[in-house]
Amino acid sequence: MTHDYETLGLVAGLEIHQQLDTETKLFCSCPTERREPEESVRSFTRYLHPTKSELGELDEAALEESRVDREFEYLAFDSTCLVEEDDEPPGRLDDEALKTTLEIAALLDCTVADEAHVMRKIVVDGSNTSGFQRSSLVATDGEIETDDGPVGIADMLLEEESAARIEERDGGVTYGLDRLGIPLVEIGTEPDIRTPEQAREAAERIGMLLRSTGKVKRGLGTIRQDVNVSIEEGARVEMKGVQSLEDIDDLVKNEVDRQLELLDIAETLQQRNAAVAEPREVTDVFEDTESGVIAGAESVFAVRLEGFDGLVGREIQPDRRLGTELSDHAKRHGAGGIFHTDELPAYGVTEREVQTLRAAVDADAGDAVALVAADAGVAESAIEAVADRARTAIEGVPEETRGANEDGTSEYLRPLPGAARMYPETDVPPVEPDLSEIETPELLTERVERYEAELGLDSGLAEQVAYGRHMTTFEAAVERGIDPTTAASTLESTLTELRRDGVSVENLTEAALLSVLESVEGGDLAKEGIGPVLTELAADPTLSAEEAIEAAGLAGVDRETVRETVIEVIERNGAQVEKEGMGAFSALMGECMGALRGKADGEVVSELLREEIGKRTA
Numbered sequence: 001m002t003h004d005y006e007t008l009g010l011v012a013g014l015e016i017h018q019q020l021d022t023e024t025k026l027f028c029s030c031p032t033e034r035r036e037p038e039e040s041v042r043s044f045t046r047y048l049h050p051t052k053s054e055l056g057e058l059d060e061a062a063l064e065e066s067r068v069d070r071e072f073e074y075l076a077f078d079s080t081c082l083v084e085e086d087d088e089p090p091g092r093l094d095d096e097a098l099k100t101t102l103e104i105a106a107l108l109d110c111t112v113a114d115e116a117h118v119m120r121k122i123v124v125d126g127s128n129t130s131g132f133q134r135s136s137l138v139a140t141d142g143e144i145e146t147d148d149g150p151v152g153i154a155d156m157l158l159e160e161e162s163a164a165r166i167e168e169r170d171g172g173v174t175y176g177l178d179r180l181g182i183p184l185v186e187i188g189t190e191p192d193i194r195t196p197e198q199a200r201e202a203a204e205r206i207g208m209l210l211r212s213t214g215k216v217k218r219g220l221g222t223i224r225q226d227v228n229v230s231i232e233e234g235a236r237v238e239m240k241g242v243q244s245l246e247d248i249d250d251l252v253k254n255e256v257d258r259q260l261e262l263l264d265i266a267e268t269l270q271q272r273n274a275a276v277a278e279p280r281e282v283t284d285v286f287e288d289t290e291s292g293v294i295a296g297a298e299s300v301f302a303v304r305l306e307g308f309d310g311l312v313g314r315e316i317q318p319d320r321r322l323g324t325e326l327s328d329h330a331k332r333h334g335a336g337g338i339f340h341t342d343e344l345p346a347y348g349v350t351e352r353e354v355q356t357l358r359a360a361v362d363a364d365a366g367d368a369v370a371l372v373a374a375d376a377g378v379a380e381s382a383i384e385a386v387a388d389r390a391r392t393a394i395e396g397v398p399e400e401t402r403g404a405n406e407d408g409t410s411e412y413l414r415p416l417p418g419a420a421r422m423y424p425e426t427d428v429p430p431v432e433p434d435l436s437e438i439e440t441p442e443l444l445t446e447r448v449e450r451y452e453a454e455l456g457l458d459s460g461l462a463e464q465v466a467y468g469r470h471m472t473t474f475e476a477a478v479e480r481g482i483d484p485t486t487a488a489s490t491l492e493s494t495l496t497e498l499r500r501d502g503v504s505v506e507n508l509t510e511a512a513l514l515s516v517l518e519s520v521e522g523g524d525l526a527k528e529g530i531g532p533v534l535t536e537l538a539a540d541p542t543l544s545a546e547e548a549i550e551a552a553g554l555a556g557v558d559r560e561t562v563r564e565t566v567i568e569v570i571e572r573n574g575a576q577v578e579k580e581g582m583g584a585f586s587a588l589m590g591e592c593m594g595a596l597r598g599k600a601d602g603e604v605v606s607e608l609l610r611e612e613i614g615k616r617t618a
Contacts, residue, residue, distance in 0.1 A: 009232025025181035027090030040075035072126035097183035110142035127162035135159035152190030196249035234259035250408030274307030291348030297373035313342030
């Protein structure tokens with residue numbers, strides 16, 4: 001559906017969360033490398049509860065989270081410390097993380113704060129062992145450019161990353177502590193974005209600026225985008241956890257559609273004088289039901305939705321209906337979902353049971369009925385949540401936090417948080433940012449141009465290297481005098497090919513890559529042997545480059561040995577050489593390279609082959 005977003009009053013803003021690639025975590029000396037869950041050495045459990053702010057207020061989002069009784073399990077590793085377990089006060093703000101943050105502030109044209117004070121932000125979903133996240137405002141009032149005009153940067157914060165969600169189960173969640181505490185920069189824009197396309201462009205621009213520092217982590221989950229969206233008659237909605245830039249414009253479009261549908265539903269409900277009754281237990285209605293879900297439940301609760309008939313099943317996003325929104329709230333309280341009369345009879349529920357259900361809650365023809373089947377306590381609290389959301393549907397669009405789905409839709413998570421969840425962190429002293437040694441990094445777009453002009457890379461390879469995760473390794477290689485094209489093609493093409501072939505390229509350190517490239521530059525390894533040698537190093541990272549060359553059987557051969565091999569190939573193909581002359585070069589070149597098996601550089605082989613063919617055809 002195409003909209004005039006200006007007429008609708010679309011307003012959007014972004015929050016970009018990017019992990020920094022530092023040696024240690026933000027408030028302790030633990031490493032920032034991620035671990036696999038099976039590497040954990042022990043675990044412990046916690047129950048978290050919200051606390052009041054300094055003004056004696058409770059944050060609404062934290063309060064709702066606390067109503068869901070869950071046990072949180074934390075996987076600890078051999079590197080896990082007492083700070084991560086919240087059994088010891090945090091250390092000072094990490095200097096390396098702060099310096100990188102100041103570089104990012106320079107790229108965003110931000111004003112840096114005179115002092116950076118660490119605050120506690122209440123989070124009781126289990127993602128922090130302490131029940132709060134530590135966060136510090138570092139800079140404000142920046143700006144980036146887009147094709148549709150400037151977008152202001154409201155603030156930039158340096159904070160600790162949350163624990164990684166490993167598994168969600170009945171009654172609890174398991175987290176991994178390997179991610180907790182990794183330095184994270186959060187960039188919030190002003191609500192200056194007016195179209196879905198501008199939202200995506202702004203995110204791409206910020207992402208490019210972040211990668212320009214060369215000091216941010218790369219890969220899935222290391223950067224996340226949250227998108228705030230509202231239209232004039234709707235409400236502000238925050239969509240969290242957008243993993244891909246390609247999803248941003250679809251999310252904005254779908255959220256606009258959702259709010260328009262909800263507004264239309266609210267108008268219809270108001271015209272019908274809709275209301276929501278108090279929930280009732282209706283377990284006896286389904287005493288002999290053939291519905292497997294309901295029959296396996298301890299109790300069934302239902303609520304009459306007066307005037308909702310035909311609207312609960314109305315689609316508001318692709319494959320999501322108003323009933324799905326109600327179901328999201330029920331799931332937050334442990335239920336598997338809801339049934340409603342816009343979709344019944346179905347799922348083993350008969351027409352007779354539907355009519356009996358309607359009678360049990362005094363529903364008329366224009367009413368809908370929603371029901372939850374679960375354990376007694378779960379069913380009752382879940383149907384209350386459904387009733388609350390249905391009442392909100394009569395009013396219009398609720399302000400809330402939603403989770404981004406891969407298909408461009410979103411689902412309810414919790415109410416929007418407020419200021420009541422912030423209070424000072426008394427264990428960490430404030431820091432005065434030092435700008436004297438901060439240099440503005442070269443933009444990736446500028447780097448591409450430099451690679452083309454100064455290093456002779458073609459435009460495609462220059463862009464691949466500049467935007468790739470091996471950019472810093474490439475820069476180090478060039479500084480060591482390694483041929484730029486050889487270094488670039490190895491880092492961007494050879495490694496990609498090896499990864500596709502199942503080689504564990506993640507085992508290759510920067511030092512290993514540079515040592516192999518230096519072997520090529522020094523004449524100890526032919527370029528054709530780079531792949532096999534890297535394969536050996538990936539399989540056994542303890543090897544040196546020299547040992548890997550030996551293991552691959554690629555110890556270099558001298559020029560005269562290459563000439564001897566070339567002469568042998570020519571003599572085997574004497575008739576072809578006599579007939580075709582230099583026209584036989586391509587076929588014989590392949591045979592020569594095969595005979596040498598990567599032990600000699602292709603340029604040397606080519607030179608000697610042309611020379612020897614020339615001698616025989618002169």
